[in-house]
Amino acid sequence: MADIETPAAPYLEETVIDSGTTREMTLNMGPQHPSTHGVLRIVIKLDGEIITDAKADIGYLHTGIEKQCESKTWQQVVPLTDRVDYLSNLSNNLAYCLAVEKLLGLEVPLRAQYFRVMLSEITRINSHLIWLGTSAIDLGAMSVFFYCFREREEILRLFEFFSGQRMMTSYFRIGGLALDAPRGWRKWIKKFLDVMPSRIEMWENLLNENPIFKKRTQGVGFISLEDMLDFGVTGPMLRGAGMKVDLRKDVPYSSYDKFTFDVPTQTSNDVYGRYLVRMEEMKQSLRIIQQCYDGMPEGDWTADAPKIVLPDRERMKTQMEALIYHFKIVTEGFRVPAGDVYQAVESPRGELGYYVVSDGTSKPYRIFMRTPSFGNLQSLAKLFERVPIADSIASLGSMDFVLGDTDR
Amino acid sequence: MLPEAIAAHPLAAALEARLPGAATGGTLENGELVLHIDPARIVEAGRFLKTDHKFIQLTGVTCVDWHPREPRFEIVYLLRSYETNVYLRLKSTVAESIDSVYEIWRSADWYEREIFDLFGVKFHNHPDLRRILMPENWKGHPLRKDYPVHGFKYSYAEPQ
Numbered sequence: 226m227a228d229i230e231t232p233a234a235p236y237l238e239e240t241v242i243d244s245g246t247t248r249e250m251t252l253n254m255g256p257q258h259p260s261t262h263g264v265l266r267i268v269i270k271l272d273g274e275i276i277t278d279a280k281a282d283i284g285y286l287h288t289g290i291e292k293q294c295e296s297k298t299w300q301q302v303v304p305l306t307d308r309v310d311y312l313s314n315l316s317n318n319l320a321y322c323l324a325v326e327k328l329l330g331l332e333v334p335l336r337a338q339y340f341r342v343m344l345s346e347i348t349r350i351n352s353h354l355i356w357l358g359t360s361a362i363d364l365g366a367m368s369v370f371f372y373c374f375r376e377r378e379e380i381l382r383l384f385e386f387f388s389g390q391r392m393m394t395s396y397f398r399i400g401g402l403a404l405d406a407p408r409g410w411r412k413w414i415k416k417f418l419d420v421m422p423s424r425i426e427m428w429e430n431l432l433n434e435n436p437i438f439k440k441r442t443q444g445v446g447f448i449s450l451e452d453m454l455d456f457g458v459t460g461p462m463l464r465g466a467g468m469k470v471d472l473r474k475d476v477p478y479s480s481y482d483k484f485t486f487d488v489p490t491q492t493s494n495d496v497y498g499r500y501l502v503r504m505e506e507m508k509q510s511l512r513i514i515q516q517c518y519d520g521m522p523e524g525d526w527t528a529d530a531p532k533i534v535l536p537d538r539e540r541m542k543t544q545m546e547a548l549i550y551h552f553k554i555v556t557e558g559f560r561v562p563a564g565d566v567y568q569a570v571e572s573p574r575g576e577l578g579y580y581v582v583s584d585g586t587s588k589p590y591r592i593f594m595r596t597p598s599f600g601n602l603q604s605l606a607k608l609f610e611r612v613p614i615a616d617s618i619a620s621l622g623s624m625d626f627v628l629g630d631t632d633r
Numbered sequence: 634m635l636p637e638a639i640a641a642h643p644l645a646a647a648l649e650a651r652l653p654g655a656a657t658g659g660t661l662e663n664g665e666l667v668l669h670i671d672p673a674r675i676v677e678a679g680r681f682l683k684t685d686h687k688f689i690q691l692t693g694v695t696c697v698d699w700h701p702r703e704p705r706f707e708i709v710y711l712l713r714s715y716e717t718n719v720y721l722r723l724k725s726t727v728a729e730s731i732d733s734v735y736e737i738w739r740s741a742d743w744y745e746r747e748i749f750d751l752f753g754v755k756f757h758n759h760p761d762l763r764r765i766l767m768p769e770n771w772k773g774h775p776l777r778k779d780y781p782v783h784g785f786k787y788s789y790a791e792p793q
Contacts, residue, residue: 284766457740593695
């Protein structure tokens with residue numbers, strides 16, 4: 226047996242460090258690998274089973290969205306922002322709309338703000354469900370995946386009910402919402418609020434005290450808080466290390482200061498801690514949705530700005546003024562005063578910021594998307610330092626990145 | 634010279650006191666402070682802000698191409714202080730290259746590679762300046778204003 230020499234596979238580049246027994250192996254993980262949750266390539270150097278060096282190679286999903294934005298009018302950019310992070314599209318819509326509204330000096334009515342908050346929180350639950358399902362399946366917990374996707378289907382139906390689209394909603398527009406909430410929305414939200422707490426409890430029963438899950442997550446995926454801040458990590462990973470940061474509390478936007486909720490933290494700074502943080506975040510999101518449901522104000526769903534917001538069809542057909550504005554907005558868009566602005570929101574993955582530059586015309590001059598996945602993924606080299614390759618899958622899942630968000 | 638309204642801001646005043654002349658201008662709009670920094674002194678200014686003013690995280694770095702204005706590239710540093718929850722932007726206008734701030738904030742690594750990739754601005758002392766999003770053999774820098782949105786690399790026109 227020992228005499229048979231097998232030829233090395235061409236994709237495994239082996240370099241002999243020591244003529245004795247130690248060999249360093251370079252391993253290509255991805256671009257098509259089930260646990261990378263997208264198209265990500267990681268070049269790993271292995272010493273036995275221990276990772277000595279890891280380099281992430283991104284860019285496989287680069288679609289040039291920032292370049293495309295420069296050739297669209299301001300309102301036409303909204304559907305493009307959906308495609309950046311396709312699992313938390315409404316957070317992207319929100320960040321972009323808030324940034325442009327800040328440049329325009331536009332005040333959005335309270336009803337629209339409440340709907341924005343409510344749907345952003347449902348988006349957070351939606352995104353966390355995907356994370357929970359996929360990172361559990363990485364660790365071998367198959368059933369969690371099915372349960373999560375069953376509930377996600379309900380949420381997608383809810384989005385379709387509100388906006389007509391399941392995933393690429395584009396429901397938030399500059400100046401408010403695309404449409405008022407459809408009749409009967411209270412029934413849908415009520416059903417959602419009634420069902421979800423018991424479902425979250427079910428997932429927790431499946432995983433919280435599961436000995437296999439705990440063995441594979443506790444004490445795994447450690448990275449010091451200083452390193453995380455240095456690498457630009459934001460969101461649940463920081464909260465899993467005991468840092469109480471949340472843009473919804475720290476720099477409130479879209480009337481988040483009117484809601485009571487807690488910012489969950491864990492001090493264990495491992496995969497299990499990040500799991501607990503995200504589960505608690507879902508419960509807090511439900512609290513916020515409940516408050517929106519109870520205190521939803523009546524009134525307009527778009528700002529009173531006829532030169533920016535499209536008039537409704539009835540007025541457009543009966544009033545000359547509205548028809549003129551409609552024509553102007555559709556054919557050439559509206560102008561935004563020159564200047565630049567940065568607006569960040571707390572997306573399910575961390576700090577999502579839009580840096581928007583206007584030169585005073587009806588098209589954006591430059592839009593930079595500060596996406597949380599890009600910052601979080603940068604810490605990968607540190608996160609993979611000296612860990613066994615089997616643990617790397619759990620750590621990777623705990624980062625919760627979306628490659629569309631990374632590559633834009 | 635700093636405008637008066639900016640010079641009165643405590644952060645700008647502290648920077649001016651420690652590094653006179655590093656900030657060449659600034660604006661304060663929508664409650665967001667922007668400081669224009671002399672590109673030759675960006676590393677000094679960054680280190681001062683990190684050590685003395687707790688801007689421990691560099692949220693992002695980006696670039697705006699003001700073609701045909703010269704110098705055309707405006708590098709924008711987005712900073713965040715977790716203690717005071719203040720956002721600060723530093724801007725430096727350069728023609729083709731600037732010092733890397735990697736040694737102050739390691740998060741600058743990928744952001745500067747992205748700017749190198751999409752704008753072609755070079756960063757001195759960057760440990761690993763390669764293309765990050767585009768293929769390695771790509772020609773040109775897509776986010777420059779003189780790079781067309783379509784019709785450059787491939788022609789979709791019917792063959793003659």
